[in-house]
Amino acid sequence: MSLTPRTPAGTIRSDQVGRDVDLYGWVHRRRDLGGLIFIDLRDRSGIVQVKFDPVNAQAHSAGGELRPEWVVHLKGPVQRRPPGTENKELPTGEVEIEARAVTILNRAQPPPFAVNDDSPVDEQVRLRYRYLDLRRARMARNLQLRHRLTKAIRDFLDAEGFLEIETPVLIRSTPEGARDFLVPSRLKPGYVYALAQSPQLYKQLLMVAGMDRYFQIVRCYRDEDQRADRQPEFTQLDLEMSFVNEDDVLDVVERCFAHVWQKVLGVTVPMPIRRITHADAMLRYGVDKPDLRYGLEIEELSSSFDKTEFKIFRQALDAGGVIRGLRIPRSVGAKEIEALTEVARAEGAKGLAFWHREAEGWRSPIAKFFGERELVDLQAATKAEPGDVVVAVADQVEIVSAALGAVRKAAARTLGLVKEGAFEFVWVTDFPLFERSKETGEITAAHHPFTSPRPQDLERLASEPLKVQARAYDLVLNGTELGSGSIRIHDPELQQRVFQGLGISREEAEQRFGFLLTAFRYGAPPHGGFAYGLDRVVMLAAGQETIREVIAFPKNQQAEELMTDAPAPADPKQLRELGLELVRPPLKRPQ
RNA sequence: GGCCCCGUGGUGUAGCGGUCCAACAUGCCUCCCUGUCACGGAGGAGAUCGGCGGUUCGAAUCCGCUCGGGGUCGCCA
Numbered sequence: 001m002s003l004t005p006r007t008p009a010g011t012i013r014s015d016q017v018g019r020d021v022d023l024y025g026w027v028h029r030r031r032d033l034g035g036l037i038f039i040d041l042r043d044r045s046g047i048v049q050v051k052f053d054p055v056n057a058q059a060h061s062a063g064g065e066l067r068p069e070w071v072v073h074l075k076g077p078v079q080r081r082p083p084g085t086e087n088k089e090l091p092t093g094e095v096e097i098e099a100r101a102v103t104i105l106n107r108a109q110p111p112p113f114a115v116n117d118d119s120p121v122d123e124q125v126r127l128r129y130r131y132l133d134l135r136r137a138r139m140a141r142n143l144q145l146r147h148r149l150t151k152a153i154r155d156f157l158d159a160e161g162f163l164e165i166e167t168p169v170l171i172r173s174t175p176e177g178a179r180d181f182l183v184p185s186r187l188k189p190g191y192v193y194a195l196a197q198s199p200q201l202y203k204q205l206l207m208v209a210g211m212d213r214y215f216q217i218v219r220c221y222r223d224e225d226q227r228a229d230r231q232p233e234f235t236q237l238d239l240e241m242s243f244v245n246e247d248d249v250l251d252v253v254e255r256c257f258a259h260v261w262q263k264v265l266g267v268t269v270p271m272p273i274r275r276i277t278h279a280d281a282m283l284r285y286g287v288d289k290p291d292l293r294y295g296l297e298i299e300e301l302s303s304s305f306d307k308t309e310f311k312i313f314r315q316a317l318d319a320g321g322v323i324r325g326l327r328i329p330r331s332v333g334a335k336e337i338e339a340l341t342e343v344a345r346a347e348g349a350k351g352l353a354f355w356h357r358e359a360e361g362w363r364s365p366i367a368k369f370f371g372e373r374e375l376v377d378l379q380a381a382t383k384a385e386p387g388d389v390v391v392a393v394a395d396q397v398e399i400v401s402a403a404l405g406a407v408r409k410a411a412a413r414t415l416g417l418v419k420e421g422a423f424e425f426v427w428v429t430d431f432p433l434f435e436r437s438k439e440t441g442e443i444t445a446a447h448h449p450f451t452s453p454r455p456q457d458l459e460r461l462a463s464e465p466l467k468v469q470a471r472a473y474d475l476v477l478n479g480t481e482l483g484s485g486s487i488r489i490h491d492p493e494l495q496q497r498v499f500q501g502l503g504i505s506r507e508e509a510e511q512r513f514g515f516l517l518t519a520f521r522y523g524a525p526p527h528g529g530f531a532y533g534l535d536r537v538v539m540l541a542a543g544q545e546t547i548r549e550v551i552a553f554p555k556n557q558q559a560e561e562l563m564t565d566a567p568a569p570a571d572p573k574q575l576r577e578l579g580l581e582l583v584r585p586p587l588k589r590p591q
Numbered sequence: 592g593g594c595c596c597c598g599u600g601g602u603g604u605a606g607c608g609g610u611c612c613a614a615c616a617u618g619c620c621u622c623c624c625u626g627u628c629a630c631g632g633a634g635g636a637g638a639u640c641g642g643c644g645g646u647u648c649g650a651a652u653c654c655g656c657u658c659g660g661g662g663u664c665g666c667c668a
Contacts, residue, residue, distance in 0.1 A: 035625030049628070068618090085626050093628090110619060113602050117629075119617080121602065124660055177668035197668085224667045346594095346664085438665090448668045502668095546661095557661065 010046015014094045016078045021097060023048070023074045024105075026135065027066045028116050037063045041074065041097075042116075044140065048092040049081075050074055052099050062102035069108035069115055069132075075101040123548075127562040130553055142550045145264065146538045150217060152263040153237060156256045162213040162239060167202035169195055169219070174512065176449065178222035181232070189579035195221035198531060200448060201516060203240040204488055207527040208519045215239040217534065225557075228546040229480065229536050232559045236483070237537075240529030246471055249485055249528050250275075250427060253475065257425065265541060267423060273475075275427040286405020288431075291479025292424035294417040296408045298401075301325045301392055304377035310369035312350070316394035324400050325392035326408055327382040330415050331356070332389040343410045344393055349403035353392040357384040409479070423540070426476050433457075433470040434501065442503060447472040449502055450495070450516075451486040452528075458494075465501050475532060477540055483532025490527060492520040 007021040025043035037052040037060065052063030059076075066072065076098045087093030113121040115135045126133040133139055154164070173180045173194035180194035198220050206214045216238045223232060241249060251272075258269045274292075281290050284297045301323045305313050313323055332340075332354075341352040355364040355378070362375055370378075382390050393403045412418050433453050435446045443465055445451065453461060457468040472486035489495045495517060499509040510517065535547035548554040555561050569586040 029628075031627045031630050033625055033627060033630070034623065036627075037625095038627050038630085040628070051626085054625075082626070085628090087628055090628080110601075114618070117617095119603060122598090122660075125602080174668090178666080200668090222667060225665085227667085228662070230667070445668050451668095 008045035009041050009043045009048040010092060012048050012078055012092050012095055012097070014080060017080045017095060018077060020075065020077050023050070023072075023097060025072070026115075027068050027070045027072060029068065030066055032064065038096075039063065039066055040116075041072070042135075046092065047090060049087070049090075049096040050076075050099050051079075051096050052102075056098070056100050059099040059102045062104065063099060065104070066102075067108065067110070069111055069135075070104060071106040071108070073103040073105055074099050124556070124562060127548075127554070127556060130563050134552060139549070142538070142542045142544065143552060145542050146550055149260055149264045149538055149541060150534070152260040153217070153256060156259045157215045157239065160213070160252060160256075162215040163211055164216055165206060165211065165214050166216065167196070167199040167206075167218070169221075171196045171202075176445070178224050181221045181223045184578045184580055186578055197222050198236060199238050200450065200531075201513075203238060203529060204450065204516070204527065205519055207240055207242045207490075208522065208524045210242075210525075212242045213239075214241075214529075226555070226559060228548075229533070229539065231535065231547060231551065231554055233555075234547070235534040236531045237534050238529070238531040240527060242525040242527045244487075244526070244528050246429070246473060246487055246528070249487070249530055250473060253485070253530050253532075254425070254427075257475075261423065261541075269423065269425060273425045273427055275429050277430040278428055278432070279430065281428050282401050286401040286403070286408060287479075288428055289474065289476040289479055289481045290426060290428075291409065291412070291418075292426055293419040293422045293478055294412040296326055296328065296412055296417065298324050298326055298404045298408065299381045301378065301381055304381055305370075305374055305394075308370070308374060310366065312353070313394045316396075319396070321394060321396045322400050323392055323394040324404055325353075325378075325382060325390050326404055326411070327384050328389045328391065328411050328415065329385070330389070330417075331387050332411075332415070336414060337389070337391075339414070340391065340407050340410055343406045344403040347402040347406045348399045349393045349395055351393075352403075352407065353394070355384075355390045357386055357388045357390065359386045421543075422478070424478055428474040428476055429472075430454075431470050431472040431474070432466065433468040433472075433498075434465050436466065443501065445498075445502060446470065447484060447486050449498060449504075450488045451498075452489045452494070453498070461497055461501055471528070473530075475530070477537075480536055480540060482536055483530060485528065485530030487526070487528035490520060490524040492517045495520060 005022060006024050009023055009025055012021065023041055023043075025041045028040040028042035028047055031038040035054055039050050039052070040047045041050050052060045054060045074097060077100070078095050079098050081094060081096050111132050112125055112129055113119075113132070115132055118136060118138050121133075134143065157164075170183060170193040173182065173192060178197050180197065183193040183195060185191040185193065199216060199218055203214055203216070218236050218238050219233055220236050221233050224230070226232065239252075241252070254269075254271060254273045257273075258271055261267045261269045276284075276290070278288055281288050283300070284290070286298055302317065305323050306317065308314055308317070316323060337352070337354055344352045353364075353366055355362045355367070362378070378384075378390065384390050391407060393400045395403070432446050433451060434443045436442070437444050447470055452471045454469045454471055460468050470486060472484065474484040475482045489498060496506060496509060499513070500506070504512075535550055538550040539547045542550055544550055553561060553563065560566065570582065575581065
């Protein structure tokens with residue numbers, strides 16, 4: 001039995017009136033008026049109303065049995081709806097199908113939650129019955145958006161001369177970065193692969209191979225804790241280019257975003273995307289991924305208070321710290337200030353100083369500690385207007401940045417200063433090459449160990465490594481880091497020096513990255529690239545709060561896939577084949 | 592591992608020491624209804640309030656532990 005020709009339900013318009021159509025789909029909703037019965041028939045394309053008239057006895061009696069989510073084949077003519085009964089809410093609202101023949105292809109149990117509306121449902125239930133959840137309009141829309149967005153990316157990069165090339169998923173484990181998922185080797189007992197965290201090294205080797213411009217839409221795996229925007233397996237748009245500098249990479253990436261936003265959302269992204277240095281972002285926004293949908297820039301106030309006698313400020317300055325503040329262009333109640341203070345404290349600040357700007361001057365519990373000149377300076381620095389509130393933190397620079405960055409975000413959200421529906425892209429450039437691990441105190445790569453230092457910083461590599469800046473850049477959208485990239489090292493000697501800066505000895509580097517260093521000795525072109533989280537991009541484009549909403553079958557916070565109950569206890573036979581033995585038996589999970 | 596929030600018929604919520612063998616909406620079942628579109632009307636079934644323990648004359652409600660879910664910090668080169 002061939003199921004063609006099918007007519008997609010959502011595509012039927014009045015110009016098809018009189019034509020006989022074959023519809024295949026799900027019963028979305030049923031309205032039984034006693035005589036006449038209407039159902040909305042749903043398929044991927046949308047919804048169309050079907051009429052069951054008692055005149056068509058067979059169809060009408062079958063129609064009376066139908067329930068939501070039953071699968072049916074309907075045959076009948078497209079009819080114009082009687083005047084006054086059109087539904088302007090539906091694209092198909094001018095027409096209806098008169099069912100002349102009905103075949104019930106499958107009955108359905110009542111679903112555990114309503115498929116035919118968008119009412120909130122516990123996410124655990126949604127994930128357990130994901131195939132039902134995906135029938136709902138919002139999820140169907142998200143997956144269709146994801147498809148169109150992915151296709152727009154491919155079309156654009158293809159037109160720009162990029163080749164899509166697949167790289168291995170089962171790769172050698174490298175201890176840097178995120179925790180690896182390990183896959184034991186059956187053929188070499190005791191040996192393991194790692195699932196690729198990213199195609200980083202392979203794409204650089206593709207440049208050495210002369211592929212010139214590469215991209216890949218690629219699944220990546222990281223065994224870390226989950227978040228609203230983090231899954232153990234996620235998809236990256238990964239690209240790499242030869243014979244380029246920073247501007248070439250940024251140009252391609254931002255034109256790609258402009259193309260995609262125009263094509264998929266009909267939104268024009270102003271070009272070029274603005275750029276801000278990492279140092280500037282930390283100073284003005286307190287974070288390296290600023291949300292520019294609102295202002296609230298952080299102001300340097302240290303010099304305004306350089307002679308202050310206010311003990312808390314004095315001590316911070318004397319200890320080499322800074323005082324910075326934020327003008328909130330709105331009156332803020334005591335409760336809200338208390339909440340913002342808590343936000344600042346959570347980031348390590350000892351408190352939050354605040355002044356209410358009034359018509360005649362400043363009102364503040366700490367007003368008496370400040371002289372005329374300081375308040376004039378405060379006014380000049382913040383340009384506060386009557387009704388505004390200025391908050392400030394005094395401490396070491398890292399704490400001040402973190403605290404005010406968090407206060408800025410919290411204030412924007414609670415006071416409704418965020419421009420909804422806006423897409424504010426920004427490049428963050430000139431990242432440091434290294435950073436000191438908070439945990440171990442060791443120097444680690446801020447981006448990854450293959451990132452090129454700026455040429456003018458090369459002589460500081462050994463002497464002042466933390467002052468070396470990298471040829472690295474991040475792309476940020478609405479305060480979410482989409483991804484990052486860099487110009488890579490292509491000189492084996494420079495690569496060795498950076499490894500040494502990271503505390504990796506020559507021998508160790510040869511052992512772990514020998515293939516890369518060897519490759520670089522056979523003529524590596526200068527190259528650089530970028531990678532971003534496709535799930536995050538789709539999430540933001542679709543206006544969703546988590547990437548789970550744009551992934552067909554995502555995992556929960558325990559990294560479980562609830563529909564199939566993965567992961568599952570290991571089969572002893574499989575373990576034997578792999579030469580593995582469990583040290584700890586699997587815990588039983590109560591239902 | 593830390594912190595925060597949430598677990599009440601299938602689903603979403605209300606109830607926050609007795610008036611609750613738990614209420615409302617929706618879904619489900621039966622009946623009525625020939626222009627509905629979240630159709631309407633009448634009736635019915637359906638939860639021992641995540642679990643265990645405690646406080647109390649009395650617990651959905653208070654306390655402790657625990658299980659489950661989410662957010663977040665750490666972590667994510």
